[in-house]
Ligand SMILES: Nc1ncnc2c1ncn2[C@@H]1O[C@H](COP(=O)(O)OP(=O)(O)OP(=O)(O)O)[C@@H](O)[C@H]1O
């Protein structure tokens with residue numbers, strides 16, 4: 001087991017947003033996290049990387065236990081070193097070139113990769129997402145799809161054991177979604193472990209091997225993708241799938 | 249009104265005024281601005297990062313400086329403190345100018361820091377960067393870019409403000425004009441002349457600003 005997530009709780013102000021989330025991720029898994037808006041998917045993902053501090057819960061990453069509420073700086077750095085995060089709105093460093101966006105995580109972190117080696121790694125990562133020819137561009141000179149591919153290259157370059165994606169295509173114009181999904185599909189084929197919050201049913205059904213369906217801060221149903229789409233067990237899952245299919 | 253004597257005074261005064269401008273006014277401005285910049289960055293970062301205790305101190309600093317006249321601050325330090333301690337007029341001038349303008353600059357820089365999207369900070373954490381690494385490479389450069397026009401305004405206002413140093417025995421460009429006037433008694437001509445020289449200095453700064461801004465905007469960069 002690469003990652004065990006146990007009993008994650010989170011409240012901001014007011015009602016509890018995460019009411020005890022459990023999830024197991026094997027190496028090479030592509031897990032699609034589905035659920036209606038406001039069900040806590042983003043919050044869950046952010047808690048795993050300490051962008052939000054969970055009220056309680058723990059993860060076991062590669063056999064190393066870590067409390068999501070009390071983790072210290074050192075532990076957080078340890079976890080972050082093994083993970084990468086791709087945001088809905090890319091969050092590229094706007095004052096840096098595409099290449100610098102990718103190298104910063106190598107040169108200016110505990111990884112301390114020398115500049116030249118970092119640039120080689122970065123270029124490889126950029127090639128992987130088809131963005132090497134834009135290495136010298138600035139983010140604002142790129143389309144949304146291109147920016148998101150650079151963000152994926154930035155995530156790849158640090159050689160994470162798992163990449164978290166929070167709705168990586170939701171901010172994109174429809175005609176740009178395909179290029180990003182294609183990159184993600186390729187990563188999946190290459191065995192990258194991925195935890196993907198998404199509204200792309202095609203991706204959830206055909207690329208991911210597991211689905212987690214969340215609603216109201218709880219996991220309503222989880223299991224192999226095929227099963228989830230062909231024979232959902234919970235009434236709420238069925239409703240959700242129906243509503244999505246109607247929209248499509 | 250401009251007879252030959254007046255004209256002679258103007259011509260004679262010009263190199264002297266320019267000399268004091270270049271030797272005193274400009275360095276005074278540059279030194280004050282450099283220190284003001286250091287103060288502004290420190291104060292803005294403390295307030296941005298919400299450092300407990302220090303943050304309140306910074307707020308009080310900005311409140312006091314913005315709420316009192318610069319001339320009074322100069323007098324307070326030079327004549328007030330100078331009454332009890334030995335003070336050097338140049339040190340006082342640079343310190344007071346820097347502390348004064350630094351307060352205004354810290355405010356615009358703080359706003360600019362806040363305006364850098366938080367998502368970039370989070371992305372920095374996620375690739376493993378430290379807080380200071382993120383500030384240094386990501387947030388501060390973008391904030392300086394955003395705040396640039398307003399910081400440059402501060403530079404221009406500092407340049408003009410150095411004329412107040414005449415009040416604490418420093419002979420700079422304006423004081424030199426006063427001194428020449430004491431001999432020639434041509435106040436209109438001489439003060440107009442010194443005004444024109446200030447205007448020229450400020451115009452040069454404005455031109456430089458345009459060049460720098462063009463550079464900053466050349467790449468899609470930060471909008
Ligand atoms: N920083 C915050 N402070 C207060 N409330 C928050 C914060 N972040 C999220 N919430 C609340 O938590 C709930 C869950 O939000 P979250 O963004 O995790 O949902 P989501 O499943 O990702 O939704 P979507 O599909 O719209 O992205 C929402 O009601 C939201 O208002």
Ligand SMILES: [Mg+2]
Nearest residue numbers: 041042043167
């Ligand atoms: Mg979300």
